[in-house]
Amino acid sequence: MAEREADRSVSQTVRAQLALRDLILSGSLRPGERVSELQAVEATGASRTPVRMALVRLEEEGLLETIPSGGFMIKSFSERDILDSIELRGTLEGLAARLAAERGVSVRDLEPLRECLAQIDDLVAQDPISIEAFSSYVALNARFHALLAELSRSPPVIRQVDRACALPFASPSGFVMAQSALPEAHHILLLAQDHHRIVLDAIENREGARAESIMREHARLAARNLRAALKTRSHFDLVPASALIKTPSAS
Amino acid sequence: MAEREADRSVSQTVRAQLALRDLILSGSLRPGERVSELQAVEATGASRTPVRMALVRLEEEGLLETIPSGGFMIKSFSERDILDSIELRGTLEGLAARLAAERGVSVRDLEPLRECLAQIDDLVAQDPISIEAFSSYVALNARFHALLAELSRSPPVIRQVDRACALPFASPSGFVMAQSALPEAHHILLLAQDHHRIVLDAIENREGARAESIMREHARLAARNLRAALKTRSHFDLVPASALIKTPSAS
DNA sequence: GGTTCAGTTATTGTATACAGAAACTTCCAT
DNA sequence: ATGGAAGTTTCTGTATACAATAACTGAACC
CATH class of the missing domain: 1.10.10.10 (Winged helix-like DNA-binding domain superfamily/Winged helix DNA-binding domain)
Structure with a gap:
């Protein structure tokens, strides 16, 4: 009907x-x-x-x-499952970044990435970041990570990265949402932006190993923050991501 | 049938x-x-x-x-897609091996792996390896790789490794089939066994980085052999033909 | 001769009917 | 009261019918 x-x-x-x-x-x-x-x-x-x-x-x-x-x-996930999924994502994104660096990308290809970074910079300029700015950040961050994976120009790799990011808590922006309650949120955002910039430079200079390791480290930052967030707020129910965004005062 | x-x-x-x-x-x-x-x-x-x-x-x-x-x-795959899928598998198996090493496994856990290796040793003892022995090798090799992934004790990682191995040409034994026509087949089998042994030792000694890199190298051996086999373009009766297409896929 | 349009065919997407199984309830017996 | 068994109920797995759309064929017109 x-x-x-x-x-x-x-x-x-x-x-x-x-x-x-x-x-x-x-x-x-x-x-x-x-x-x-x-x-x-x-x-x-x-x-x-x-x-x-x-x-x-x-x-x-x-x-x-x-x-x-x-x-x-x-499906239910243990805390370790979640952390492992983030490590997994970092590994795959590291592979994508390394391939991009090894294969070489034109400056023109990097342009949308840099544009994305600039927009994020605008957002994180405000220190107590607003809720609206936060969801914009989430979208832009996801876009950056997706574009980065595509730089590898490898459909199988892009596919697997997408899969790894499909889990909400493992997504590149998952930690952002979880950490929104953290006092050092702003500092973390700046750190993440540093990672983003470094990986682009590494790719541009064809430093594959460096590009790979920075993406791994980037994911580990996410894992650490998520762990901290889980510790401070005792409620551990799978981090319903979108819920955290829409209702920051939930529970 | x-x-x-x-x-x-x-x-x-x-x-x-x-x-x-x-x-x-x-x-x-x-x-x-x-x-x-x-x-x-x-x-x-x-x-x-x-x-x-x-x-x-x-x-x-x-x-x-x-x-x-x-x-x-x-689905059709270009040659690069296939090689990338192998690199992907190596990366994931490397992660699994590293996690296993970092987390630590008991000698008892390693036992089935070593048993598996011993059986493979028996098979590769014969220099011109027979066809039957070859298919036994394929099964044992797949088993070894599956057991290795499980050593990570991480369901998400195991899951992704499984996925990566699902593609026939990317599976740990894919290269074996492709290389069967190669003159140096026996030498390659011995080399692969060396890798297998090394990774177990590395895991046992908690050398995570070493375990990871050896698994990556192991996959690259597979990639190299597959490339050689594709070059000679000998018989691919054993290998799933649908994988080894020559169509240079668009884009 | 080529192109376009219409009729036909075939195939997918969707809905629903039916059967078997699992779970829940109820009732009887110990 | 409690355990077990039988009946009931709801659910999934499977098959199939129906509708809409895409592909194909053929013919007519330019």
């Missing part, structure tokens, strides 16, 4: 996938909780078939896992 | 996925070729719904890609 004709261009499957992902990331569903098909059908408005396809895709994405007896449940 | 009535315990989806994967890996379907649902239904015996789910999973696995107008096609 076509109740709404919004977004007729996109398939029901994609729409269901987006809707369910938002539902998971917003924290409406707790880790370990079973996600019923009927419930998903009701939430998305699509039929069972596209919902099922969306669930399969989300499982491959790492947000869900199959229940042996049947169906899917929200 | 002859797995038509087997395993009624597993779901149709899984069976279809296995069957289709074999079909793709066997080279029956050329890269870029569209894989029709009806055709897949006929080949697997399952209905459209499980076939469709299997196709989605295989796409996430990297063997298929979606056609914008609808449906799926066999």
